[in-house]
Amino acid sequence: MSDPRTIVAVKGFRDVLPPESEGWRALEDAAAAVFSRYGFAEIRLPIVERTDLFARSIGETTDIVEKEMYSFLDRDETPLTLRPEATASVVRAYLESGLAQREPAARLYYRGPMFRRERPQRGRYRQFWQIGAEEFGRDDPLADAELLVMLERYLADVGARAVRLELNSVGDARCRPVYRERLREFGRAHLEGLCPDCHRRLDRNPLRILDCKVEECRDIVARAPVMLDSLCEPCRAHLDAVRTLLGQEAIEYVMNPRLVRGLDYYCRTAFEVVTDTLGAQNAIGGGGRYDGLVAALGGPDVPGIGFALGVERLAMVTGTAEARTAPPVVAVLPLESRAIASAFQLATRLRDHGFTVALEAPGRSLKALLRGADRRGARLALILGDAELQAGRATVRDLARHEDRPQAVAIDASGPDLARELAQLMDAAS
Ligand SMILES: [Zn+2]
Numbered sequence: 001m002s003d004p005r006t007i008v009a010v011k012g013f014r015d016v017l018p019p020e021s022e023g024w025r026a027l028e029d030a031a032a033a034v035f036s037r038y039g040f041a042e043i044r045l046p047i048v049e050r051t052d053l054f055a056r057s058i059g060e061t062t063d064i065v066e067k068e069m070y071s072f073l074d075r076d077e078t079p080l081t082l083r084p085e086a087t088a089s090v091v092r093a094y095l096e097s098g099l100a101q102r103e104p105a106a107r108l109y110y111r112g113p114m115f116r117r118e119r120p121q122r123g124r125y126r127q128f129w130q131i132g133a134e135e136f137g138r139d140d141p142l143a144d145a146e147l148l149v150m151l152e153r154y155l156a157d158v159g160a161r162a163v164r165l166e167l168n169s170v171g172d173a174r175c176r177p178v179y180r181e182r183l184r185e186f187g188r189a190h191l192e193g194l195c196p197d198c199h200r201r202l203d204r205n206p207l208r209i210l211d212c213k214v215e216e217c218r219d220i221v222a223r224a225p226v227m228l229d230s231l232c233e234p235c236r237a238h239l240d241a242v243r244t245l246l247g248q249e250a251i252e253y254v255m256n257p258r259l260v261r262g263l264d265y266y267c268r269t270a271f272e273v274v275t276d277t278l279g280a281q282n283a284i285g286g287g288g289r290y291d292g293l294v295a296a297l298g299g300p301d302v303p304g305i306g307f308a309l310g311v312e313r314l315a316m317v318t319g320t321a322e323a324r325t326a327p328p329v330v331a332v333l334p335l336e337s338r339a340i341a342s343a344f345q346l347a348t349r350l351r352d353h354g355f356t357v358a359l360e361a362p363g364r365s366l367k368a369l370l371r372g373a374d375r376r377g378a379r380l381a382l383i384l385g386d387a388e389l390q391a392g393r394a395t396v397r398d399l400a401r402h403e404d405r406p407q408a409v410a411i412d413a414s415g416p417d418l419a420r421e422l423a424q425l426m427d428a429a430s
């Protein structure tokens, strides 16, 4: 029976509860561990930015900026937006903090929620989470290869299943305009089959017809010329060097000549992490080189490369949540109110010494208390009833074997003694 005044979450937004949240934390912890080995440090960013930032970085003709941003006017009429992605924010922070001048070669990673007002569908929410990394100040192929190996190691570390890395080069300011014209010509020759959005894209940004989601467009685009055939010599050499380094470390990937990043500042290396297990929305994440972005946002001419992974989708292809071994739990069971002080004392000491303790409320039967302890995954229970209080020792019940152990634990034992004793009992119980 629901209270008519119950307030529910906004459509497209949701809570992340245990054990799912535990799995997410494992994904974040693994990112911190793996990324730091490659010299990446965490940046924490605001969720709200000036709308201009995204209009300039993502481009006003993209679906994100045109249709999907959560934008609003602040009380002083400043147009603000809930960030739809974090790369633009990282670049803004990199410039605003002076890092671009002080420490141009910076490696930063982030995690947090992003916001897009899409139609809610399976595995997609209007608030979704990303883990991403950005590197500034390096335009050499070694930086690309390092980032890709780091990504591969991270995916392996979290146990991502049935995922593959797809790679492409999207050229640069020298060779892409030539390709863009070839693509525009191709598009004009197939105009009648393309959707109205693609008609507009042909004028403003023909590359974007390559990632149109309309099926008819996709069929036509499958026959379009590819960037790989139009690369200039330096772009070709860059790609070859990246591939050689990936080959050296036996990184598995497939070349996907249709993989594009529609925006002008993306160049050369582009990649995606895809899976076939999640239906049509097969990308778990992706990234690439964006040598023109820092300059486009008003900074110096500093190259950059990065990626972002969707946490929801990553969680779907990893076994992190199940694989995580729960810490051993001790249950402290006060049979009656008089045992509260002693139970609290035992529980606090054990927690101080690193144990996970389930402290039950008094006033229930031993059977009910034991059932509760079992539900919490406890391995040992310390029982405190009348007899125990009198003897000054808690009965130790092995919950797996359903029997009391001959040793009893002294209620007033010092913290270290108690912890040592419990650790021994725990070992014997496992
Ligand atoms: Zn289209």
Ligand SMILES: [Zn+2]
Binding pocket: 171, 172, 173, 174, 175, 176, 231, 232, 233, 234, 235, 236
């Ligand atoms: Zn080129």
